[in-house]
Amino acid sequence: MNDPFLNLKKSMKKNVFKDLSFTDERKTRVNEAIQAKRSSSSLHSFSEETILSILKSLQIEAKHGFEISTQLFQKEEQSFLHNEGQLYTLLHFLENKEVLVSMWREDKKYYALTAKGRKYLAADTKKGYAKQPFLLKDLLEEASL
Amino acid sequence: MNELEHVVVSKENVIDKEQLIQELMNENGDAVLHLVFTYVKNQTIAEDLTQEIFIKCYEKLEQFNHQSSIKTWLYRVASNHCKDYLKSWHYRKLLLNEKILNYIPSKAKDVEVEVIAKSEEASLTNAVMELPIQFREVVILHYYEELHLNEISAITSVNVNTLKTRLKRAREILKAYMVEEV
Numbered sequence: 306m307n308d309p310f311l312n313l314k315k316s317m318k319k320n321v322f323k324d325l326s327f328t329d330e331r332k333t334r335v336n337e338a339i340q341a342k343r344s345s346s347s348l349h350s351f352s353e354e355t356i357l358s359i360l361k362s363l364q365i366e367a368k369h370g371f372e373i374s375t376q377l378f379q380k381e382e383q384s385f386l387h388n389e390g391q392l393y394t395l396l397h398f399l400e401n402k403e404v405l406v407s408m409w410r411e412d413k414k415y416y417a418l419t420a421k422g423r424k425y426l427a428a429d430t431k432k433g434y435a436k437q438p439f440l441l442k443d444l445l446e447e448a449s450l
Numbered sequence: 451m452n453e454l455e456h457v458v459v460s461k462e463n464v465i466d467k468e469q470l471i472q473e474l475m476n477e478n479g480d481a482v483l484h485l486v487f488t489y490v491k492n493q494t495i496a497e498d499l500t501q502e503i504f505i506k507c508y509e510k511l512e513q514f515n516h517q518s519s520i521k522t523w524l525y526r527v528a529s530n531h532c533k534d535y536l537k538s539w540h541y542r543k544l545l546l547n548e549k550i551l552n553y554i555p556s557k558a559k560d561v562e563v564e565v566i567a568k569s570e571e572a573s574l575t576n577a578v579m580e581l582p583i584q585f586r587e588v589v590i591l592h593y594y595e596e597l598h599l600n601e602i603s604a605i606t607s608v609n610v611n612t613l614k615t616r617l618k619r620a621r622e623i624l625k626a627y628m629v630e631e632v
Contacts, residue, residue: 310592312574327479327480327483328497332475335508339468339471
């Protein structure tokens with residue numbers, strides 16, 4: 306009984322799968338997708354303070370998500386503790402609303418304030434005017450929809 | 451693999467779940483990718499599908515009942531995902547485009563085929579990759595992954611006797627092919 310498939314494993318390894326490997330980059334994408342799923346399934350409404358601390362953390366320079374989150378922890382902003390995925394959801398939302406803009410540098414996504422984002426920040430520091438276009442509160446209402 | 455088996459998946463413990471997927475990817479990422487490739491024969495598509503498979507595992511982790519090994523379960527998810535893809539409209543469209551392209555004669559293709567058929571080893575893998583999917587699947591799982599028929603049955607939901615028949619048939623097809631080659 307000669308089995309034609311006896312050498313299959315060896316030759317598959319040599320010929321078909323030679324350069325075929327599931328890269329770290331691909332693994333990272335899986336993790337990102339998992340994070341996104343997790344945060345969207347438990348999306349709660351954020352507080353004004355949370356958004357404000359994000360905007361403030363970007364006042365001086367652009368940062369990537371991890372930097373933002375470590376800075377938030379330092380400032381005792383605990384909303385995203387054990388739930389960093391939500392931060393990315395929120396960043397994404399702010400980006401859609403053109404409050405933030407993002408760019409890729411060395412495989413990391415950096416976020417920066419837009420002109421609109423700065424207006425929100427400015428509006429927050431001089432509260433008390435009744436009719437203001439850039440209120441975080443209004444942003445929040447949209448975020449929790 | 452053993453430490454993976456002992457991870458108890460609890461709904462509260464999201465971090466554990468993520469860690470488990472991370473370990474699954476580190477331990478079996480390449481193996482799943484290779485398996486997927488034997489279904490779809492295209493590296494980029496295989497990588498995309500493998501990514502989707504691990505995401506699916508994360509979503510369906512609660513459905514893993516510890517009756518089989520986690521590897522068997524992972525392969526089952528992978529095999530089903532590939533078959534769904536092969537049935538999909540997207541894939542059929544691709545196939546049609548390929549068929550149309552094949553009508554256009556090209557020199558490069560002939561050279562490629564010649565190079566591939568150079569060694570007997572390569573022609574074996576070639577022949578296997580050309581087998582119809584139900585035969586290819588069982589051949590790969592049995593001879594490449596070295597799984598027992600009852601494991602393959604758990605992965606594919608095909609009963610063992612049918613698998614035996616398919617293996618026998620696959621050997622016949624291959625022998626005929628090899629004779630033709632010579």
